[in-house]
Amino acid sequence: MATNYAATATTSQRPHLSNNRSPADGVARTKILLLGLRRAGKTSIQQFLFNNMQPSQTFYLETTMRITKHAIDTIIPLEIWDCPANTTVESLGVPLAQFATIIFVIDIRDLYNQPISKLVEFIIASYEANPDIILEVFVHKAEKLQEDDKIENFRQIHERVSDRLLDMSPEYEQMQLNFHLTSIYDNTLHEAFSRVLQKLTEPLPYLEELMNVFCANSQSSKAFLFDINSKLYVATDASPVDAATHNLCCDYLNMLNNFMPLYKSALSSPDRHRQLTGASAPTPTLISTESSRTASLSSSSGKHSASPTPEHSQRSTLARNASTGFLHTAPPPVSTIYPSAQHDRGPTPPLTPPQTPPPHTLKAPPPRFYPYATTTMSLPSQAGTRGTTTITYHAITKNLALMALVPTTVFEERRGLVEYNVVALREGVQGICETEEEARGA
């Protein structure tokens, strides 16, 4: 499935990508420009998100004297340009039209005229050069202020920038400016940058559709598809993201990342590998994706209809094919293959034998795949909720992992089906990623 889909995704259908090929590796990278005054926190943001730099280490960062380009491999290959404070449109050296997004970083305590004027100047220059450019404002170092002051300063910066733009020309009213409160001392930066990344991810609707179908069929109240290294979520299901759940998943992922080298060394030993895959499901465990499903495509519930290009229609077909492979954790019988998303979040039904586990074959995965780590964490029951919740972690590709909140009773009684649904999701996501890689020459 994935091979056919990928075969037609050439850069000739996506000319904007071929203009942005990185001379270093020949990959078509989406460019992001990071701008702001001196000491606003630009380099810290880049290093914290993509180089695992601890917040305390950012104290020692030196002033950026010239533009530094960072190649980042997330679900889409990025090139982030970290600029000195005195950068102008002319000194960039390339047309602004080459950038998909500009992020302006402003210190939340900079309510003075000069920083706001500088910000407005940048915004106008960018908009004049490319009206389609996505403009993001990170009101940064937010943790420095108490909650009330934080909200007030954020509001004032937002208002002053908007007023100044309107004073200059009513035309600027249409400009789409997105403001975020950020800090490297909590997960707000991850949340904000995740949203920036999602706006740039062309196959996002297809990924979201897969996530929706997964949640509906696995009784999951929330699921994130995380980029493992940066802890940015590249897609989530349609239910709202609440900060507490996002923090919990980020912290759990962080903990797993810290322990990852241990798992890797355990898995690299052939004996240990056999041990982990042969016996009764210790965690982390290996599962093979060889369970094959031949579910026929009978309907699509998608809110996103297939678009005219062959690539889009193939991507949509891929998502639909994958979504038909999900099994529902609630009755009717487990053999039913649901063709589309069904948001049944009812109480957990009693187990009815025979409870057929997914046909996981316990042997080493084929070379194309990576060993798929699976692990879980139980949360105590919250006020107002019934029972405990389990956070599951499943590796999806070498860079992406699924984290889902599933009622513990569902996970314990129907773990096989949840994991079967993970396999269906994995196939869909892998196909989409392979197509993106092929299109961009990665």
Ligand SMILES: Nc1nc2c(ncn2[C@@H]2O[C@H](COP(=O)(O)OP(=O)(O)OP(=O)(O)O)[C@@H](O)[C@H]2O)c(=O)[nH]1
């Ligand atoms: N409190 C707080 N300090 C931060 C945060 N982000 C960065 N900083 C600090 O801000 C200072 C400047 O950070 P840089 O990343 O060097 O800022 P920059 O915008 O790249 O600065 P230039 O290179 O001079 O343009 C450092 O001391 C960081 O530790 C944040 O979220 N909260």
